[in-house]
Amino acid sequence: MKRYVFLISLCVSVFATAQDADSLRLSEVRVTAHRKGNSINRLALQQTEDISRAGLVKMACCNVAESFQNSASVTVGYADAVSGARQIRLLGLTGNYTQLLDESRPLARGVGSPFMLNQIPGSWLNGISVSKGVTSVAQGHEAISGQINMDFRKPSDAERLFVNMYIDSDLRGELNLSSALKVNRSGRLQVVNMLHASTDTRITDHDMNHDHFRDTPLMRQLSIASRWNYLAANGVQIRWGLRATTEGRTGGMNDYRPTSAERTRMQRGDTAYYGSNLRNQNISLYAKVGIPLGRLLDDPDSILDPHQSSIAVVADYDRFAHESYFGRNDYDVSEHTVSMSALLNYYFTYRSSLNVGLQSYLRYSDEQLQNCPGHTTATSWLASWHAAHPQGQLVDLSRDEAEVGAFAEYNYSQSDKLTLVAGVRGDYNSYTRTFYGTPRMHVKWNPTGRIALRASAGLGYRLIRPVSDNIGILATGALIEIPSPSSRFDPMEQALNLGLSYTHTIPMGRLGAATLSLEYFRTQFFNTVIVDQEQQAERIVMYSSDRKSFTNNWQADFSWTPVERLEVLLAFRFSDSRYTIDRQDGSHVLVERPLVSRMKGLLNVQYATRFRRWVFDLTAHLNGRSRVPTTTGQLSDDHLSPVYPMFYAQVTHRIKMCELYLGCENIAGYMQSDPVISADDPMSASFNSMNVWGPLMGRKFYFGLRWSLY
């Protein structure tokens, strides 16, 4: 039996850990106090960037979407300039192509998924893992560009109470509480309860670019979560929990307040009263039962943990309700999703296993677009729909959907040097009435202990939601052509993703190793749903296309600790993302995907004094050009956004159990000057706020504290 010796020396360095290498397992090497904020995971099968809790607290990180400022892999943008909803991009594609996981459990992909990253507070998480390329077939067919796995605070965490308070120069206040408790004396039943409350309290509106529109909406959010864990003496684990969120955003013109009187004036066409109000409410329940089977398999030559076969049953229920209006466009959704999974992971030997499972979901959605009921001043796009659809000023996008699937995945590894995973799944979707086959394969080879080579290839499918996936289209005055279900529109996007990566740990300096990572990913679409605002002026057209559509993504990351407690992270990413759009004359043109930056450079420097009593973080971004689409219908009128830098800084001071932090975002105060087109005439068809390529907010200072009780 291996001895567990855990000897850590902080005498030499906070980062240099003295360990008895002969007697230490790898799981014990992961000491959170010394983990880097952002790092490439050398053990993961896929190219994975880990953001630890140390990384999450490098900046304000109010929610998950804002947690990627120290990552070149993920770019954070906005869905539109009115709602201010954050949107991520991974491998040159919007976050819609990235699957979200809650501790390896896929989160329901419904109408609510584009809002999910905005709703989960960063302080609820212990870490985030960003996996690139296609992922395991066990988690569905939807991850095309990658996965974001959120590692929530755990019932087994040591902190009995954690308090985080935050306020920024925009007078946005935030409170986060978390409490992990052992419920019974044996400690087998544990719970972690979490709460988040935030609101904008500012009296004056921020309008730094003087377009009479708020730079950011007034936001308020209340979220709670409760996660339970029961570990029986025989090894059976039962986990269950709930998460509930209510969120509101009020955007639009500076003086707009979401009262019925002002809304009525807006609906009547008063151009001084363009406003938007958005309300999301969702509740998620889940239960997981895991039963170990057979004996524990161990290999003395392996640095990995022992393995054991297991079966698991997972059940989820999600309820999502959304009510919003953008000017005179009303959008309401009510959705219920139930999903079930049964999984068997069977180990033939320590290095050979088969993972099989059955999965299904059932989803009922009531989804409606409406244009100011009771008023005759319908905007042009709904007037057009009204002419073609006699049911009135209502576009009913409701649908019921069911999917049943099965998968099998074989995992083989050879002496920790070579790992091969090959999987296939088949799914039948009742909405498209089509069967989809999804083969995927991953290889990881460690020719030496310092080098890891990875390759992945596989198909991915994603069923689009025309409006919620592109919520920014409602913040325009354009005529929107939503294809009807009976048209030749294929709502299931299909793509092949190929990826190669090379990670090298290089001995450098007296403090240990630097890590260099090089990667390339290509996503080749076979069917793309295109939201085209360039075909005609003042019109947004949606269609599916099997013409050329791809992204190429190159990235290099280098991290190093040159001096005691000084971390340097340098990263560059280049993207070439293109698709073919249809022109009004029947021709087709291959163009750059709009608003995808061609390049991003990142430098993060962190210096900590001994025991991290003081931590200084400095981050610089250089954001490359992106194509800003034309709104005139003439492709020659498109243009490139400028290259712009962003700077961030934060100082953290630890006093006993209390941590105080003071920081500044966007130090240079760089802002996109024209995020809202035709801001002076928001009821016109030329009004457009969905082409956001840069920051909407200027310089922002913030201050906060974290306090823990054990």
Next chain:
Amino acid sequence: MKRKNLFVLTMLFAALTVVLPVQAQKTKARQQKQLVTVVYQTDIHCDGCARKIMNNVPALGRGVEDVRVDVPTKQVTVTYDAQKTGDDKIIAGLKSIAVNAVRADK
């Protein structure tokens, strides 16, 4: 004007990157300390407990120079500057993170 501001910010950023660690090293060298090493017997039982201590060394108070945790023997070895702190403060600091400790030599 904007370019000039950006240039100044970039230079400031670079200067801080170099100055901060160098200054910290110099400060360290100047200090004269009265170091004492004490072994405490505790009730820790797992790697999670060890991580908890290592994550919260500032909770032990000022003057702590080195902390070592040995899970099998349940011993925590602390080297501290006797001019700034003492046994009672270290034990109270460990208590604040739910670790009961007594001096191993008592």
